[in-house]
Structure formats: C-alpha cells, structure tokens
Amino acid sequence: MLSFLTPARRGSGLGMAMPALLLLLAFFVIPVAALLSRSVTEPVPGLQNYETLLGSATYLRIFFNTFLVSGLVTLITALIAFPVAWALAIMPPRMAGVIFAVILLSMWTNLLARTYAWMVLLQQTGLVNRMLMATGIIDQPIQLTNNLVGVTIGMVYIMLPFMILPLYGVIKKIDPAILQAAALCGATKSQALRRVLLPLATPGIASGALMVFVMSLGYFVTPSLLGGTANMMLAELIVQQVQSLLNWGMGGAAAFILLVVTLALYALQLRLFEGKAR
Amino acid sequence: MTSPYLHINGIRKTFGDVVATDHVELEIGEGEFMTFLGPSGSGKSTTLYILAGFQDPTAGDIRLRGKSILQTPSHKRNIGMVFQRYTLFPHLSVGENVAFPLRVRRAPQAEIAAKVKRALSLVRLDGFEERMPANMSGGQQQRVALARALVYDPPVLLMDEPLSALDKKLREEIQYEIRRIHQQTGVTILYVTHDQEEALRLSDRIAVFNRGRIEQVGTGPELYASPATHFVADFIGDSAFLTGELAEVKDGRATLRFNDGTHLADVPMHGAGARGGKAELMLRPERIDLSDAAGPQGASLPVTVEDVTFLGNNSAVTARTGWGDPLYIRLNFGHPMMGSVGRGDKLHVRWQPQDAHVFPKA
Ligand SMILES: Nc1ncnc2c1ncn2[C@@H]1O[C@H](COP(=O)(O)OP(=O)(O)O)[C@@H](O)[C@H]1O
Ligand SMILES: [Mg+2]
Numbered sequence: 001m002l003s004f005l006t007p008a009r010r011g012s013g014l015g016m017a018m019p020a021l022l023l024l025l026a027f028f029v030i031p032v033a034a035l036l037s038r039s040v041t042e043p044v045p046g047l048q049n050y051e052t053l054l055g056s057a058t059y060l061r062i063f064f065n066t067f068l069v070s071g072l073v074t075l076i077t078a079l080i081a082f083p084v085a086w087a088l089a090i091m092p093p094r095m096a097g098v099i100f101a102v103i104l105l106s107m108w109t110n111l112l113a114r115t116y117a118w119m120v121l122l123q124q125t126g127l128v129n130r131m132l133m134a135t136g137i138i139d140q141p142i143q144l145t146n147n148l149v150g151v152t153i154g155m156v157y158i159m160l161p162f163m164i165l166p167l168y169g170v171i172k173k174i175d176p177a178i179l180q181a182a183a184l185c186g187a188t189k190s191q192a193l194r195r196v197l198l199p200l201a202t203p204g205i206a207s208g209a210l211m212v213f214v215m216s217l218g219y220f221v222t223p224s225l226l227g228g229t230a231n232m233m234l235a236e237l238i239v240q241q242v243q244s245l246l247n248w249g250m251g252g253a254a255a256f257i258l259l260v261v262t263l264a265l266y267a268l269q270l271r272l273f274e275g276k277a278r
Numbered sequence: 279m280t281s282p283y284l285h286i287n288g289i290r291k292t293f294g295d296v297v298a299t300d301h302v303e304l305e306i307g308e309g310e311f312m313t314f315l316g317p318s319g320s321g322k323s324t325t326l327y328i329l330a331g332f333q334d335p336t337a338g339d340i341r342l343r344g345k346s347i348l349q350t351p352s353h354k355r356n357i358g359m360v361f362q363r364y365t366l367f368p369h370l371s372v373g374e375n376v377a378f379p380l381r382v383r384r385a386p387q388a389e390i391a392a393k394v395k396r397a398l399s400l401v402r403l404d405g406f407e408e409r410m411p412a413n414m415s416g417g418q419q420q421r422v423a424l425a426r427a428l429v430y431d432p433p434v435l436l437m438d439e440p441l442s443a444l445d446k447k448l449r450e451e452i453q454y455e456i457r458r459i460h461q462q463t464g465v466t467i468l469y470v471t472h473d474q475e476e477a478l479r480l481s482d483r484i485a486v487f488n489r490g491r492i493e494q495v496g497t498g499p500e501l502y503a504s505p506a507t508h509f510v511a512d513f514i515g516d517s518a519f520l521t522g523e524l525a526e527v528k529d530g531r532a533t534l535r536f537n538d539g540t541h542l543a544d545v546p547m548h549g550a551g552a553r554g555g556k557a558e559l560m561l562r563p564e565r566i567d568l569s570d571a572a573g574p575q576g577a578s579l580p581v582t583v584e585d586v587t588f589l590g591n592n593s594a595v596t597a598r599t600g601w602g603d604p605l606y607i608r609l610n611f612g613h614p615m616m617g618s619v620g621r622g623d624k625l626h627v628r629w630q631p632q633d634a635h636v637f638p639k640a
Contacts, residue, residue: 175365177363178365178367180330180352180359180361181359181361181367181426182367182378183332183351183352184330184331184353184358184427185378185426185427185430186354186379186383187353187382188353188382195367195381195382196367199369200369
C-alpha cells in the first residue's frame with residue numbers, strides 16, 4: 001500500500017529518470033548557461049550588453065518589430081485557423097483526413113522552398129500583385145517583399161498548422177448538442193459563437209496562440225528572406241551578432257531575453273488554463 | 279373547424295435510403311403530455327429534431343396554432359428542449375445557464391434575475407445559481423436543463439429521453455417531478471422514451487412508434503386494453519401470442535384453427551387478414567383464468583398444466599396448449615385453484631371475450 005510514496009521507490013524513480021535528466025542537462029541547460037555566462041562576461045564582465053540592447057533606439061526597434069510581427073501573425077493565424085478548424089471538425093471524417101494530409105504534407109515540405117515560393121508570389125510582378133491589379137483593388141504593384149508585410153504573410157502561412165491542430169482538438173470535443181441547445185434557447189449564430197463556442201474553444205486558442213507567438217519571436221528563415229535589412233527581427237539580430245560580428249556577448253544577451261519572454265508567456269498560460277483545459 | 283394546437287402533418291424524413299419517419303400524423307392539444315414510445319431507431323428523435331428545426335422533413339408540415347413553423351429557424355421557434363445528453367454550457371454557472379435564453383433575448387436584468395429564481399425554484403434547485411455544472415449530479419444537471427428550457431415560457435417543450443442516463447431510482451424521482459412541473463405550468467410536452475413504464479406513468483396520451491411510423495395513439499389504458507397491432511400489444515404490457523390459421527373472417531371477427539385441429543370461433547380481429555392466412559391470438563397472463571370447465575365459445579382453450587411455482591401472493595402456472603404452445607397464467611392468492619392445481623392436470627384457460635385479440639401474421 002502506498003509503496004510508491006516510500007523513499008526507496010522514489011529513489012529508484014529518480015534513477016530511471018537519470019538518463020533523460022542528463023540529456024536535458026547536456027543539450028539544454030549547459031548551452032543556455034554558457035550563453036548566459038557569455039552575455040554577462042563578454043567583452044568585459046557586467047550587464048552592459050543588456051543595457052545596450054534595451055537602451056538604444058535601434059535595438060528597441062528590433063524588439064518592437066519582433067513583437068509586432070509575432071502579434072500580428074498570431075492574430076491573423078487565429079482568425080484564419082478558427083473557421084478552418086471548425087469546418088474540419090464538422091465535415092465528414094474522410095474529407096477532413098484528406099485535408100489534414102495536405103496540411104501535414106506542406107509542413108514536411110522544405111521550409112526554404114516554401115519561403116522562396118512566397119518570394120516569387122509576392123514580388124512586384126508576382127501572382128499576388130497581378131491578381132490584385134486584375135481585380136482592380138490596386139492599380140500599381142505594391143511592395144510585398146523586403147518588408148514586414150511580406151514577413152507577416154509568409155509566417156502566417158508557415159504557422160497556420162500549429163494553430164489549426166490545437167483548435168481542431170478542442171472544437172472536435174465540443175458536443176454538437178450543446179450548440180443545438182444554444183440555438184433552441186434563442187441564440188443566433190453569432191450569439192452562439194460569442195457566448196458558447198469561443199469560450200469553450202479558448203484553451204485551444206490559447207495554446208495555439210502561445211505556440212505561434214513563441215515560434216514567431218525566434219523565427220529566422222522567413223524574416224531574413226522576405227524582410228528587408230531595414231526591418232530586422234530578433235533572430236536576425238542574434239545571427240548577425242554571432243556570425244558576422246562574432247559578438248557572443250550581445251548575441252547571448254538577445255537570446256537570453258528571448259528565452260525569458262518565452263518562459264514567462266508559458267508560465268502565464270499554465271496559470272490561466274491549467275485545469276480548465278479539461 | 280378549429281385547427282389543433284400542434285399538428286404534425288404527414289411527416290416523412292429520409293436519409294439516403296434510410297426512411298427515418300414516414301406518414302407521421304399527430305394532433306396534440308394545448309397543455310397535453312404526449313409521449314413518443316418505441317424501440318431505438320423507430321424515428322422518435324427524428325420527429326423531435328424536425329420540430330426543433332435541426333432537420334428539415336422530406337415531406338409534410340408542422341403547424342403550431344394553425345401556422346407552419348418549418349420556415350422558422352431553430353432560434354426563432356421559441357421551443358424548449360431537454361436532450362438525452364447533458365447539454366448545459368460547461369463554462370457558465372447554473373444561474374447563467376438558466377439566464378442564457380433571456381440574455382440572448384436581451385431581457386432587462388431585473389426580469390432575468392426574477393425569472394431565473396422562479397425557474398430554479400420550479401425544479402427545486404433554489405439557491406444553486408453559483409454552482410458550476412461539472413459539480414452537479416446527472417439528475418441535477420437535467421433539472422437545470424429543464425429550468426433553462428422553461429424559463430422563456432415555450433409553447434412546446436421537447437424532451438428526448440432525458441432520463442435514460444440516470445439510474446432507476448433517480449429516474450422515478452424525476453419522473454414524478456416532471457409530472458408535477460407539467461401540472462404546475464400547463465406546458466405542452468412532447469416526450470420521447472423507449473421505456474413503457476415511463477410512458478405510462480407520465481403521459482396523457484402515447485404515440486407508439488415502430489419503424490418510422492406511428493402504430494397507434496391512445497391513453498395508456500386504451501393501448502393496453504385494445505392494442506391495434508401485434509407490435510403495440512407486445513410493447514405495452516405482457517402478452518402471449520398463439521399462432522394459428524384463419525378458418526373464417528367475418529365482420530371483424532375471426533375463427534382460428536390451430537395445429538391440432540382446435541377451433542376458436544368469434545374472436546375480435548384487428549387489421550386485414552384473409553381466410554387461410556396465418557394469424558395470432560393475443561392473451562395477457564393477468565387477464566386469463568384457469569378452470570375445470572370450458573368457457574363460452576371463443577373465450578376458452580383446453581390446456582395441460584406443466585409446472586406450478588408458488589410466489590407468495592400468487593402462483594405462476596405454465597401450461598401447454600393441445601398443439602404444444604406454452605401459456606403462462608397467474609393465479610392470485612385465494613384463487614380456488616391455488617393449492618389444488620398440479621402437474622399434468624387437464625384444465626381450461628378462460629378469458630373475457632374483450633380481452634382476446636387476433637392479429638394477422640405476415
Ligand atoms: N443524421 C442521420 N443520418 C442517417 N440516418 C439517420 C440520421 N438520424 C437518424 N437516422 C436513422 O433514422 C432512423 C430513426 O432514428 P431516430 O429518429 O434517431 O430513432 P429513435 O430516436 O427512435 O431511436 C434510424 O434508422 C437511424 O439510423
Ligand atoms: Mg432517439
């Protein structure tokens with residue numbers, strides 16, 4: 001009885017977890033610690049790297065760009081993913097299966113290839129501009145690459161599956177009879193959406209949003225290909241500092257700030273939705 | 279001619295090749311408690327869903343106070359419904375669940391508070407406003423669902439097997455509550471169940487469903503005393519069926535010939551059956567008697583006793599007809615034959631002429 005609570009048993013549990021803990025130590029804790037230590041020791045000991053990052057307009061602009069794009073990407077992704085997930089949840093399972101296969105296939109396609117494809121689509125003479133002009137929405141090609149617009153479009157596309165999947169999970173679990181009950185109670189479609197469906201889907205929206213936001217904060221490929229040098233984002237800054245300037249101190253400080261923000265958001269999510277999700 | 283309060287007029291609904299309901303025709307009076315009784319898959323829920331507006335009928339019409347409601351979307355029908363599954367909004371408190379229909383109708387706050395309180399009191403859940411659905415028993419959740427369905431005074435309340443997930447004792451308790459609420463509010467109720475006891479306990483009238491059609495509509499005693507079909511006879515109460523051949527059919531009365539040559543003349547016949555066709559004689563164990571002497575023509579059959587089991591206030595007798603079909607008879611305590619009847623006795627079962635029915639057999 002209750003033997004799993006005895007010290008001996010707990011000890012052996014820890015023993016079994018040892019390999020995993022060592023792996024975590026080797027591949028996560030040590031690099032992060034190294035990064036942190038370099039950020040406060042290079043080029044000279046002190047917090048000057050952080051002061052520079054958080055104190056200069058240039059670098060603050062990079063933080064602003066990063067958060068703005070990540071926020072926009074998260075918002076737009078959620079707006080697109082919700083109806084898609086809803087449609088997937090109510091359509092016949094076989095059809096949903098096909099669409100899931102397409103989504104997964106696109107996720108497995110090389111990231112660079114997909115991003116280059118967007119560069120082609122978004123350029124001045126690209127398909128998007130031509131279609132917008134053909135429909136008369138614009139009469140001059142608009143700049144869609146080398147700026148944050150392009151970055152946002154490209155990243156929304158990359159991030160959509162990460163929002164659709166958790167949303168599909170929660171929506172699929174909602175009993176359709178609950179929505180029928182709402183309708184008979186007199187709720188219009190939009191009232192049922194606002195008062196019943198959205199609140200019930202919130203845990204899925206939150207976990208999808210967290211994942212997309214956090215991934216966006218540290219994303220490198222899309223911003224560097226579709227964004228211009230004038231609109232740098234955090235990951236680009238880190239790469240630039242470390243690779244081109246060999247400034248491990250600054251790079252480490254930027255990476256560490258990113259890590260802290262990510263963990264803080266994750267903690268917030270746990271606090272708000274722990275237990276409520278199920 | 280005044281139109282009925284609620285008229286389910288020739289409803290047919292098909293899903294591909296499956297005919298879910300066919301020719302469902304029913305008139306329901308204001309304030310009536312009407313139950314759809316039938317086995318699973320007989321089209322009861324489909325009929326309710328069409329009333330609720332979740333499904334459109336393939337053919338037919340639904341009229342409330344003479345006006346068709348088929349073009350009105352669910353959320354404007356004003357109809358109340360309690361579902362088989364628990365459908366309280368899990369993120370809202372009990373009070374907010376009951377307030378929901380009033381909130382979406384933008385009722386003033388004071389009115390909402392008063393009506394919610396009254397509705398919860400009606401289902402005897404006073405003071406449960408703050409409780410979350412997850413922290414309530416199944417029976418309590420269904421009572422909240424009932425309060426939520428009644429709070430906006432619907433012209434019709436639909437209930438689709440609302441108690442089927444509850445255990446027997448709780449079910450009976452809530453059946454009693456539902457009766458009281460029906461009497462107290464006078465609301466018109468359409469209730470679906472596959473449990474004959476529940477149907478008999480609750481309803482003013484019962485519509486017996488079988489394979490998408492209504493076989494018979496009537497009060498409980500009517501259905502028990504004069505079932506129109508084999509199916510109804512079998513579904514309501516206990517019954518025995520003895521198969522024979524129609525020797526003669528005349529003026530709604532039949533003469534049956536059984537395998538050993540036994541003839542039974544002048545029994546009321548339901549449905550169409552022609553001479554030479556097969557037919558079944560229906561008898562109810564509690565409506566037949568055991569006796570030394572044969573009864574009048576058409577109301578008695580000779581049998582041989584096979585087994586007698588004393589059960590306290592009654593004895594269960596198993597007997598066999600001359601051609602080998604079993605018949606069960608219940609002898610109440612104090613019956614003159616009780617104690618004397620034994621294995622191998624050659625006796626007669628007798629019944630009142632109106633208690634036997636003949637149904638043609640397909
Ligand atoms: N949405 C549907 N699609 C296909 N067949 C259905 C659907 N709903 C009901 N049916 C079929 O219609 C028949 C009647 O079902 P239902 O009305 O649910 O019966 P009951 O409520 O009496 O158990 C069944 O054969 C069922 O399989
Ligand atoms: Mg049903």
